[in-house]
Amino acid sequence: MSEKRPKARTPTAHYHSVDSAPRRFSRNVAWWRAPAVLLTFCLIAYGLLWTVNASSLSFLFQNHDLALSQYTGTHAIAVRVFILSFYISFSIFASAGWRGRLLFGVDLFLTYTAFCMILDFLNLILGWTMSVHLSWHFSAIVSGLVGFGLFAMKLLERGEMPARIKVESKGPAIARPFLRLVIALATATAMSVWIAQQSFAAVEWMRNLAFLGGIGPGVFLILPLFFAQLFLLANVQRFFTKRDPDTKAAVSVIIPAHNEEHIIGKTIRSIEVAAKHYGGRVDILVLDNNSTDATADIAARELATCKYATGHVVPVPTPGKSHALNTGLRSANSDLLLRVDADTQLGEDNLTRAVSYFSDPRVGLVGGMPLPPGGGPFDSARLLEVLVKHGFYSVALGAINGIVGIPGMFVMYRTNLPKELGGFVEGMNGEDTDISLRIGELGYRAIVDSRIRYVSEVPTSYEHMREQRTRWFRSVFHVSARCRDLIYGTRPSIRGRIMLPYMLINSARRTMLVPLILFGIIEYGSGLNPQSGLVWQAIAAVAIGAPAIMAVVACIVTGKPSAIAAIPNYLGFRVLRAYFTLESMLTISVRRKWKNFSAPTLNDVRESKPVRVA
Structure with missing residues (x-):
């Protein structure tokens, strides 16, 4: 992309x-x-x-x-x-x-x-x-x-x-x-x-x-x-x-968003394009997590223009990404759950490729490879970091059941699995790794497909990179x-x-x-x-x-x-x-x-x- x-x-x-x-x-x-x-x-x-x-x-x-x-x-x-x-x-x-x-x-x-x-x-x-x-x-x-x-x-x-x-x-x-x-x-x-x-x-x-x-x-x-x-x-x-590219299982997309007015519209539009390519039912839940900007309004306007996906904004007043994720998890009623960060833009074929793996009952979660948007001071270094970690290491570790975590930027689960495990842990860092690890330990395969490529925002300042x-x-x-x-x-x-x-x-x-x-x-x-x-x-x-x-x-x-x-x-x-x-x-x-x-x-x-x- x-x-x-x-x-x-x-x-x-x-x-x-x-x-x-x-x-x-x-x-x-x-x-x-x-x-x-x-x-x-x-x-x-x-x-x-x-x-x-x-x-x-x-x-x-x-x-x-x-x-x-x-x-x-x-x-x-x-x-x-x-x-x-x-x-x-x-x-x-x-x-x-x-x-x-x-x-x-x-x-x-x-x-x-x-x-x-x-x-x-x-x-x-x-x-x-x-x-x-x-x-x-x-x-x-x-x-x-x-x-x-x-x-x-x-x-x-x-x-x-x-x-x-x-x-x-x-x-x-x-x-x-x-x-x-x-x-x-x-x-x-x-x-x-x-x-x-x-x-x-x-x-x-x-x-x-x-x-x-x-x-x-x-x-x-x-x-x-x-x-x-x-x-x-x-x-x-x-x-x-086993993969079935014609699988059209319903997908619930949950997007935790805190002060993301600068990017949330673009994220929703990318999901709409991916939903068109996929052809199955796609429901988007934008989880407005205590935002103080126009995130909710922009998201609502973009969702109203969608033709191939449906969705609405869910207010989550309690601060914390996991609070927002668990609100979305409780509301999700589809067989598959896609977690997407508010600054992630999907590739056109991302939904189609990810869903196809779930025709195999042994597969519990699927991730891909984040690409930097380009132009930022850290983007070229981040690209190599991604190729090494997600495109090479994570794919390789799948051969020995060694994938510990799939980043929450883009990861698809069988919806029942995070629900059975009590949802996303709150009050600590690494809730995405925690849930991926525990699903894998239940005996389900975790797959990282480097062909599932999406764009994820990279910090543009030293302070933002330090915080991340x-x-x-x-x-x-x-x-x-x-x-x-x-x-x-x-x-x-x-x-x-x-x-x-x-x-x-x-x-x-x-x-x-x-x-x-x-x-x-x-x-x-x-x-x-x-x-x-x-x-x-x-x-x-x-x-x-x-x-x-x-x-x-x-x-x-x-x-x-x-x-x-x-x-x-x-x-x-x-x-x-x-x-x-x-x-x-x-x-x-x-x-x-x-x-x-x-x-x-x-x-x-x-x-x-x-x-x-x-």
């Missing part, structure tokens, strides 16, 4: 709502908080690096890191110094009183230190008994991964999080998708190791240009090869999925806390045992990305450790290595090779996105008391009640 950005501009603060910072679970953070974390981190990191590299203490820190036993080999960076420096600096500025920040920092510091000491003691025992020492390369991998995972876990344990619910799981056995995952990962690893051992000119060229390698261990080819296999398998599955990404990145923790039954429950699933933990660890990794780049620059530039093999390509590869490779692959497989030209913008945007992740984690309210995240209590577990039809 080639849509142009509407000329009418949006009020600068139209995007702020009660969902921007849900009460109890988050706090507004001043702009200076994240820079203060980074400055403090740099000072602490330099001090610790000087300490572990001081000649007078060389007998104690033989690996030029906070390790108390001798490992074999060298390291690119002092991983433990990095992790502890980040823990301390983040804790100082976390969203809590001074006691809460102190207890949070001490908990992180002592738990991580205890793990490192156990690993060091194990290495010491191996040296005494077998004259064998572990590789520092291995220790750095384990120390880094544990550092990421521990940060995420402690935020869940000490942060104010949504109550745990009892998640009903009726999904298929984990054996087959897990076997696919293992085979794909093993194949990708073997191929990556083999390629790395060869003297290919292309590999050396990529290393010299900082596309391969990095600060610390890792083979950047594993991810592209892993997801490429799953992507091919998912497309084969989709080819054999703060919500998005915080939602990973809200959903994981609410659905922790899947992580610790007795019935294993790919989503619960693998995807949610991976998303949490990845959020922690992204939170630490900017500090990691700064740390690499400090260690490389200071020259405190002359034995370090760190080079500038390794520092740059952290930000541009694997992301650039994945972007190229995604552009090719989604039929958008011209988007490769936007890779420089995309790589810069990824660093900005990491900075927003740091800010997002700082907004999480931290408690003084530690709470066992895995142990449910009678007061903590909540059961969802079915939504009553009005």
